[in-house]
């Protein structure tokens with residue numbers, strides 16, 4: 001696997017593939033790779049001739065009091081896992097390469113409305129940071145397809161919207177969330193949890209399962225939400241938000257909507273976990 005910090009080198013390898021008429025799949029990450037990321041890479045390999053991965057802990061998507069400095073960096077283990085999974089090219093830029101003038105002077109991409117609620121309301125500027133880096137990486141790699149985990153459901157929607165709004169010729173593919181046997185969604189942030197917290201955190205998936213069932217049985221949303229909030233609080237979660245939305249546009253649910261998604265963000269101790277569940281009624 002070729003790994004480089006350099007945009008020119010990355011572009012030159014990719015243009016060589018493209019000149020030969022070969023397709024490129026791209027998996028952007030922030031490193032500290034787990035089975036969720038590896039599944040994205042394996043899925044990418046099935047769908048294209050070459051797989052490019054990036055590892056960049058993007059400072060623009062972290063708020064002032066968030067975990068940018070503490071964010072786990074495990075480059076050597078990540079490289080070994082990527083080689084095993086079949087990635088061929090790894091882009092590991094420095095912040096100076098990505099934001100040479102500094103973040104304040106950087107042109108940014110803002111996807112309106114959808115970026116302002118749920119995670120966007122709790123983390124102002126977060127989705128601007130995500131859209132900006134993903135747009136830059138898309139322009140550097142120019143992939144045919146790009147793969148993202150559905151665990152970050154709102155992020156996936158922000159990126160899909162950006163791709164449509166900016167007419168980017170890239171197919172965005174959402175890949176199912178990978179879970180621990182307990183049901184806990186895999187996340188780099190799970191590493192912050194103590195073993196007791198990890199056990200308690202599995203309640204999030206159980207709560208979403210119960211919500212899905214209750215909604216399908218016709219229980220009114222406010223009641224479903226109240227029960228779920230109680231269940232999460234009893235398990236030791238401090239809820240940031242818990243919502244049920246239309247799964248295609250994230251708008252508030254109307255009686256006609258059949259495809260729904262539960263979206264949750266909650267703190268277990270100091271760790272903010274997010275998860276979601278799509279279902280039909």
Ligand code: PAF
Nearest residue numbers: 028029030058130133152
């Ligand atoms: O999901 C992530 O790891 C990041 O938000 C992404 C898409 C790599 C952008 O920095």
